[in-house]
Amino acid sequence: MSPMLADLEDADRPAEEGAAVRRVTLLGGDTSFEVEPGESILAAALRANIHLAHDCKSGTCATCRFRIVEGAVAYVEEPMGLLPEEAAEGYGLACQARPLSDIVAEAEVRPALIAEPERHTAIVRHVGPLSDEVMHLVLEVPEEVASTYRPGQYLNVVVGDGKVRSFSMASPPNGRTVDLHIRRIAGGQFTSNRLPGLTPGEELEVELPHGMFFLRADDFRPLLMLATGTGLAPIKSILQSLLDDPDCPPVTLYRGARTEADLYLDDEIRSWADRLADFRYVPVLSRPHPGSAHRTGYVQDAAAEDIEDFSEYGIYLCGSPTMVGAAKSLFIARGASINHIYADSFLFQHNLGR
Ligand SMILES: Cc1cc2nc3c(=O)[nH]c(=O)nc-3n(C[C@H](O)[C@H](O)[C@H](O)COP(=O)(O)OP(=O)(O)OC[C@H]3O[C@@H](n4cnc5c(N)ncnc54)[C@H](O)[C@@H]3O)c2cc1C
Numbered sequence: 001m002s003p004m005l006a007d008l009e010d011a012d013r014p015a016e017e018g019a020a021v022r023r024v025t026l027l028g029g030d031t032s033f034e035v036e037p038g039e040s041i042l043a044a045a046l047r048a049n050i051h052l053a054h055d056c057k058s059g060t061c062a063t064c065r066f067r068i069v070e071g072a073v074a075y076v077e078e079p080m081g082l083l084p085e086e087a088a089e090g091y092g093l094a095c096q097a098r099p100l101s102d103i104v105a106e107a108e109v110r111p112a113l114i115a116e117p118e119r120h121t122a123i124v125r126h127v128g129p130l131s132d133e134v135m136h137l138v139l140e141v142p143e144e145v146a147s148t149y150r151p152g153q154y155l156n157v158v159v160g161d162g163k164v165r166s167f168s169m170a171s172p173p174n175g176r177t178v179d180l181h182i183r184r185i186a187g188g189q190f191t192s193n194r195l196p197g198l199t200p201g202e203e204l205e206v207e208l209p210h211g212m213f214f215l216r217a218d219d220f221r222p223l224l225m226l227a228t229g230t231g232l233a234p235i236k237s238i239l240q241s242l243l244d245d246p247d248c249p250p251v252t253l254y255r256g257a258r259t260e261a262d263l264y265l266d267d268e269i270r271s272w273a274d275r276l277a278d279f280r281y282v283p284v285l286s287r288p289h290p291g292s293a294h295r296t297g298y299v300q301d302a303a304a305e306d307i308e309d310f311s312e313y314g315i316y317l318c319g320s321p322t323m324v325g326a327a328k329s330l331f332i333a334r335g336a337s338i339n340h341i342y343a344d345s346f347l348f349q350h351n352l353g354r
């Protein structure tokens with residue numbers, strides 16, 4: 001049976017297909033586990049102590065994307081994080097997919113090298129503006145924590161009632177502090193109500209490290225990176241970790257911002273050209289001042305103007321969910337391999353119920 005996307009609610013499937021226990025076997029090993037009726041593949045894997053890669057658990061971040069080699073799955077609701085092109089190529093999202101048959105799948109298991117997230121008390125060391133809308137927050141965290149995350153990962157700030165807000169580490173691991181770039185959201189519980197009043201020495205509860213957006217060092221392709229807004233943060237952490245590395249592949253960074261004023265740290269980014277063997281930096285403004293000397297438009301369109309064939313790149317996308325979705329569709333249509341696109345969508349926490 002070929003992979004399919006279906007709506008469980010308008011099918012008579014539950015009585016027949018959905019009501020049976022199904023077995024999922026992971027390709028390339030002898031790992032398999034059972035999925036109870038109504039259970040998602042991710043939930044069943046975690047219950048069996050198999051740590052499939054995942055993040056939001058709500059069908060939006062696409063971290064749990066897996067390839068269906070044999071069998072078919074269905075969804076209660078079509079997940080936001082799965083493009084029709086990806087579903088057509090046999091990909092699914094494990095946190096939402098319910099098996100309709102036994103499944104053979106290729107899925108990313110959380111690498112053993114990735115540290116498990118833990119809660120820590122962080123001390124505020126600096127709060128200051130990077131631009132009109134973006135604040136720089138520097139937190140001191142225990143040494144082992146500030147050394148062990150992977151560039152590109154994020155942390156959660158606990159804001160009360162067990163709710164958290166996610167922010168990517170903008171600095172590579174240095175054993176002392178982590179830098180965050182935080183856009184102020186009007187009415188935002190943390191970014192507007194708490195952040196501006198923070199002072200050095202104050203404590204914040206944080207959980208880290210989180211996320212599967214990090215450099216895949218075994219993917220030797222030239223790096224094509226697109227960042228919008230504070231999506232620059234994890235890209236900065238990754239690229240700073242590659243400075244002076246003779247094995248660093250060629251890097252092209254397209255950076256999307258609205259106006260010139262939003263291009264914070266522009267000079268610092270340009271200076272990386274001295275320490276990366278082959279680095280191209282292209283800022284792209286969506287609302288430029290009249291007569292701007294910068295590229296204008298949307299960042300994914302600028303990349304598509306410059307690059308005809310995306311098949312040779314390892315592609316890293318970070319920032320607004322709109323950019324991430326549009327860039328994926330555009331680049332896949334021009335030959336990008338789904339297996340070599342890594343993305344981090346900056347979703348809004350309250351929509352995730354976190
Ligand atoms: C993995 C991950 C990493 C992230 N990294 C960063 C980062 O490095 N820097 C950063 O600035 N943000 C980042 N974000 C986004 C950030 O977590 C959210 O913007 C967060 O909700 C802000 O918290 P808040 O309490 O201020 O606002 P909330 O109280 O959560 O939201 C208040 C209102 O603003 C809306 N809103 C929230 N965020 C946004 C937004 N980004 N754009 C438009 N409207 C919004 C909400 O829908 C809500 O109506 C990341 C998100 C994820 C999932």
Ligand code: FES
Pocket residue numbers: 053054055056057058059060061062063064065081093094095096
């Ligand atoms: S964990 Fe499945 S889409 Fe985010």
